Amino acid sequence: MAESEHDVEDLAKLSLLGYFDQQVLASYRSEPHKYVIVSDNFEGTLNTTSDYYSELEAVGKTHESVSVGFGYRTLRDGNLAVVAWLPDLFEKSKAHIKKWAAFHLKDPEWTTERDERFRNWLRRYVEGCWEVDNGPLFYLGETIKTINGLTSELVGIPLYKHEVDQTLGYPAAENTHRYQDAHRVLYGYFVDGIDKACISALASSLGKNVNVSSAKTVEALTNLLPGLETGPSFGAAVKLVSEQRRLASHGARSQAKKFGAFSKFTEDLLLCLKAVKELLVMIESEFGVNGEEAQKRHEAKERLPVITHPPRANYSIVEALRMKGKTVERVEVGFREDIEGVHGSEALIVHFTDGSIMGLSTGSNAANITNRESSPRPEDFHVDFRVDWVPELPKGLHK
Numbered sequence: 001m002a003e004s005e006h007d008v009e010d011l012a013k014l015s016l017l018g019y020f021d022q023q024v025l026a027s028y029r030s031e032p033h034k035y036v037i038v039s040d041n042f043e044g045t046l047n048t049t050s051d052y053y054s055e056l057e058a059v060g061k062t063h064e065s066v067s068v069g070f071g072y073r074t075l076r077d078g079n080l081a082v083v084a085w086l087p088d089l090f091e092k093s094k095a096h097i098k099k100w101a102a103f104h105l106k107d108p109e110w111t112t113e114r115d116e117r118f119r120n121w122l123r124r125y126v127e128g129c130w131e132v133d134n135g136p137l138f139y140l141g142e143t144i145k146t147i148n149g150l151t152s153e154l155v156g157i158p159l160y161k162h163e164v165d166q167t168l169g170y171p172a173a174e175n176t177h178r179y180q181d182a183h184r185v186l187y188g189y190f191v192d193g194i195d196k197a198c199i200s201a202l203a204s205s206l207g208k209n210v211n212v213s214s215a216k217t218v219e220a221l222t223n224l225l226p227g228l229e230t231g232p233s234f235g236a237a238v239k240l241v242s243e244q245r246r247l248a249s250h251g252a253r254s255q256a257k258k259f260g261a262f263s264k265f266t267e268d269l270l271l272c273l274k275a276v277k278e279l280l281v282m283i284e285s286e287f288g289v290n291g292e293e294a295q296k297r298h299e300a301k302e303r304l305p306v307i308t309h310p311p312r313a314n315y316s317i318v319e320a321l322r323m324k325g326k327t328v329e330r331v332e333v334g335f336r337e338d339i340e341g342v343h344g345s346e347a348l349i350v351h352f353t354d355g356s357i358m359g360l361s362t363g364s365n366a367a368n369i370t371n372r373e374s375s376p377r378p379e380d381f382h383v384d385f386r387v388d389w390v391p392e393l394p395k396g397l398h399k
Helices: 005-012 022-028 050-058 086-092 094-101 118-125 137-154 174-192 196-206 217-224 236-247 261-287 291-302 316-325 368-370
Strands: 015-021 035-037 044-048 067-074 079-086 327-335 346-352 357-364 384-392
Touching: 015 022, 015 086, 022 035, 022 079, 022 094, 022 217, 035 236, 044 050, 044 118, 067 086, 067 118, 079 086, 079 118, 137 261, 137 291, 174 217, 174 236, 196 217, 196 261, 236 261, 261 291, 316 357, 316 384
Parallel strands: none
Antiparallel strands: 015 079, 035 044, 044 067, 067 079, 327 346, 346 357, 357 384
């Protein structure tokens, strides 16, 4: 349900919200080994890294950890203020209150224009409306995951070496230097992260002759998929990110100037999102494979158990090898009937078209463990599969 401007102002006046200069996050960004900032167009979180939390836990100082959810609100001068959910600060991050207090904005003057970014944050985190769509950084990361899942299924190599996530970060201030710095980080994922080995493997699979050894990565990719050169987004996005990265990394920079870095970077991410979608469609078209379905298959394969060594020949599970080459007719699943003194178990019965049947349940050392005097640990338990094989009804008479 759409809210009125009056409702937005009422929500914004909640005593649960605090407004701070964006530089409050700068000291946390300077210690990425201790703190992780996840952010997108309208939302963000600041948390202690798991490694640093373990360090604090070891010395009994977990009260020094931090966990704050925040958003952004536009000031009248065009700069952005951080709007923080104060219960996070006062209840979860007490040791950081003084640090935040130093950046507290007193009587800030807000933009009189519609602040969609702030409205979205209020709707999602104050009103609890999860219909608010995610920002472009989220979808950029998701699309790159889809591309990687697709190419991994096609040739066994992800196209992008690093998958974008929301720790990539928006510009830390509204000036040209911070805008260029954000693009320098983005370049490492979006351009420099493209894997030539994957391009070469895709080319071989398509029977194309693409020389990746001497060509630049993007040039090799466009040689593989010529449509990228004439497409509306890919070339433009690469050019934009590459140019801003060059300004950030090559030679001395000119003096920083005030600039709407946050909003412009959001626009740039939307262009990059269109670019990777363009790339995804072209790979799908060349191979005739749906990217999203390929990614689902890839993720499903990653959830499969990893077999580290084979069983002994006399183990029950070896009987399952008799399934090879057979056709499944039907499958029964459920819970095995209770057996006194034995652990409970799920059960699986597979019926094959030739009449053979395989039953699958679990065995364990639970009885042995429970007889120990010491308290059992999870790693003390062992579970194995019990396979019961029923052969097909033999045909023919004995001679």
